[in-house]
Amino acid sequence: MKPVALVIKDLCVSYGKTAALLDVGIEVQDGQIVSIIGANGAGKTTLLNSITGCVPIQRGTITYNGEAVCSKPHKVVRQGIVQVPEGRRTFSGLTVEENLMVGAYLTKSRGEVAGMIEEMYVLFPRLKERRKQHAATLSGGEQQMLAIARGLMSKPKLLLLDEPSLGLAPLVVDSVFDTIRSISRSGITVLLIEQNAIKAMKLSDYCYVLKNGRVDIQGTGAALLANDQVLQAYLGKNRMEAEGNDPTEN
Numbered sequence: 001m002k003p004v005a006l007v008i009k010d011l012c013v014s015y016g017k018t019a020a021l022l023d024v025g026i027e028v029q030d031g032q033i034v035s036i037i038g039a040n041g042a043g044k045t046t047l048l049n050s051i052t053g054c055v056p057i058q059r060g061t062i063t064y065n066g067e068a069v070c071s072k073p074h075k076v077v078r079q080g081i082v083q084v085p086e087g088r089r090t091f092s093g094l095t096v097e098e099n100l101m102v103g104a105y106l107t108k109s110r111g112e113v114a115g116m117i118e119e120m121y122v123l124f125p126r127l128k129e130r131r132k133q134h135a136a137t138l139s140g141g142e143q144q145m146l147a148i149a150r151g152l153m154s155k156p157k158l159l160l161l162d163e164p165s166l167g168l169a170p171l172v173v174d175s176v177f178d179t180i181r182s183i184s185r186s187g188i189t190v191l192l193i194e195q196n197a198i199k200a201m202k203l204s205d206y207c208y209v210l211k212n213g214r215v216d217i218q219g220t221g222a223a224l225l226a227n228d229q230v231l232q233a234y235l236g237k238n239r240m241e242a243e244g245n246d247p248t249e250n
């Protein structure tokens with residue numbers, strides 16, 4: 001078993017009187033893809049934001065490779081943790097290449113930055129084709145790719161992805177998931193928030209289902225996919241439908 005890299009214990013986060021996370025415990029092993037799934041308002045984004053210091057935590061601990069995670073977002077990046085927020089955020093007035101350069105702000109050497117950009121173009125060939133275009137002129141899927149690529153330019157060891165497939169067409173969603181698989185194979189650990197629970201279960205080594213701010217159920221992606229009760233309770237689907245063999249579609 002690989003070492004546990006990220007350990008979250010007894011995490012509680014509130015917004016005023018609204019409790020968003022209650023005694024949440026999460027572990028992510030080095031090299032894994034771990035997904036956080038759950039209904040709207042379950043606390044998924046709050047969880048990612050609390051790891052990167054974007055929301056203050058009331059109680060609990062977050063450690064990465066045995067060290068407390070800094071509560072300041074810019075310091076968290078230096079610990080090797082990078083968050084790609086929801087919403088395909090890019091600098092719309094900058095070109096694709098300029099967006100990538102901004103992501104490389106931790107790297108001083110021009111030659112190294114150029115080499116990293118070339119690596120991104122191998123992973124995201126469509127970005128190479130559009131490298132001189134302003135981000136505003138990209139499609140939704142291309143903007144999502146650019147947001148992820150910009151995050152990778154900070155050389156993360158742990159990449160936090162918040163709903164990378166949100167609002168994308170099904171074929172584009174598949175290519176985003178393929179990209180996440182490639183990122184994982186390159187040795188980067190991935191913590192993913194995803195509304196598309198079935199795809200997340202198929203992709204992930206391990207999944208946590210949040211419900212009303214608590215971890216309600218957890219298990220390997222394969223175990224959750226094989227559990228009809230889980231599929232019915234959380235997705236309103238049986239196993240056949242979840243596997244894409246929905247008899248009602250014929």
Ligand SMILES: Nc1ncnc2c1ncn2[C@@H]1O[C@H](COP(=O)(O)OP(=O)(O)OP(=O)(O)O)[C@@H](O)[C@H]1O
Pocket residue numbers: 015018019020038039040041042043044045046047
């Ligand atoms: N800035 C905020 N101020 C007040 N309440 C908030 C704030 N952000 C989130 N909440 C509340 O905290 C709870 C958890 O929200 P969060 O955004 O983490 O859920 P989520 O699972 O990511 O939802 P979604 O899938 O809809 O993005 C919800 O009840 C939400 O209304």
